[in-house]
Amino acid sequence: MKIYKSAIFDKIIEKAFLAVGMTSIFVLLLIMLFLFREGLPLFGSVSLPDFLLGREWYPVSGHQRFGVLPLIAASVSVTLLASAIAVPFSLSIAVYLSELAGRRTREIIKPAIEIIASVPSVVIGFFGMVVVAPFLQSQFGIDTGLNLFNAAVMLAFMAIPTISSISEDAVSSVPVSLKEASYALGANRWQTIYRITLPAALSGIWTSIILGISRVIGETMVVLMVAGGATTMPTSLFSPVRPLTSNIAAEMAETGVGSVHYHALFAIGIILFIITFIFNMAADYLSDRYKFKER
Numbered sequence: 001m002k003i004y005k006s007a008i009f010d011k012i013i014e015k016a017f018l019a020v021g022m023t024s025i026f027v028l029l030l031i032m033l034f035l036f037r038e039g040l041p042l043f044g045s046v047s048l049p050d051f052l053l054g055r056e057w058y059p060v061s062g063h064q065r066f067g068v069l070p071l072i073a074a075s076v077s078v079t080l081l082a083s084a085i086a087v088p089f090s091l092s093i094a095v096y097l098s099e100l101a102g103r104r105t106r107e108i109i110k111p112a113i114e115i116i117a118s119v120p121s122v123v124i125g126f127f128g129m130v131v132v133a134p135f136l137q138s139q140f141g142i143d144t145g146l147n148l149f150n151a152a153v154m155l156a157f158m159a160i161p162t163i164s165s166i167s168e169d170a171v172s173s174v175p176v177s178l179k180e181a182s183y184a185l186g187a188n189r190w191q192t193i194y195r196i197t198l199p200a201a202l203s204g205i206w207t208s209i210i211l212g213i214s215r216v217i218g219e220t221m222v223v224l225m226v227a228g229g230a231t232t233m234p235t236s237l238f239s240p241v242r243p244l245t246s247n248i249a250a251e252m253a254e255t256g257v258g259s260v261h262y263h264a265l266f267a268i269g270i271i272l273f274i275i276t277f278i279f280n281m282a283a284d285y286l287s288d289r290y291k292f293k294e295r
Contacts (some may be wrong), residue, residue, distance in 0.1 A: 039266035074241035081152035090163035098171040117161035125225030151227040159212035170204020210283035
């Protein structure tokens with residue numbers, strides 16, 4: 001009788017989790033359909049090449065222009081620079097915590113890093129405005145400290161906890177037998193880390209990097225506060241820029257529902273959706289491609 005009741009309970013839990021999962025998928029599908037329904041009508045007024053390759057974004061002028069190339073260039077530039085800062089720091093932290101740090105040090109640093117991940121993005125953006133921006137302006141003699149470099153540094157600060165925490169878990173999960181075999185063959189600690197541990201943990205490391213970059217791409221508040229807000233092509237590290245996400249946040253409240261401007265902002269959302277989808281597919285592929293298979 002107890003076994004029978006347990007089987008029934010397991011079935012109920014299984015169906016409940018299935019219902020929750022299917023509901024989540026259904027809601028996400030509805031969001032996607034709404035996004036495409038509101039964004040695609042733009043192309044009845046603006047051609048796709050003009051939208052993607054246009055260099056001017058003037059939605060409220062007499063002759064409206066909806067070129068998102070400067071916005072795309074800003075998002076790509078900020079993402080690449082933030083990734084170039086965050087990835088080396090994150091991997092260094094992950095290797096140190098999993099391979100070099102003592103137990104007490106690890107118990108202090110790892111929770112501290114995970115707490116940093118919970119800091120609201122508006123707080124990080126505020127720090128970038130009142131501390132980093134004046135510092136950049138005074139040190140480099142530039143017109144404004146609200147620029148591409150400031151945004152990239154703040155976004156890297158946000159991505160480091162995600163990448164380092166997941167990477168540390170991946171590195172720590174490498175079987176000890178592999179490391180012992182490396183030491184037995186005469187390799188030192190650094191050779192073992194570089195040639196054995198990191199390659200074996202590549203699946204988790206790639207996943208953490210993609211997730212971190214995805215957060216950088218999708219972040220809105222920080223870039224809205226510290227990127228400068230200029231809808232022009234970036235020409236240097238200190239150029240004021242406006243990435244795709246901040247453009248939506250800055251203008252959505254000012255546009256009329258059903259207008260060309262309204263549809264253009266949703267079309268920008270479609271671009272972000274496609275970019276995020278590609279990154280998630282890449283994460284899934286790389287995770288499977290470099291998955292460690294112990295024989």
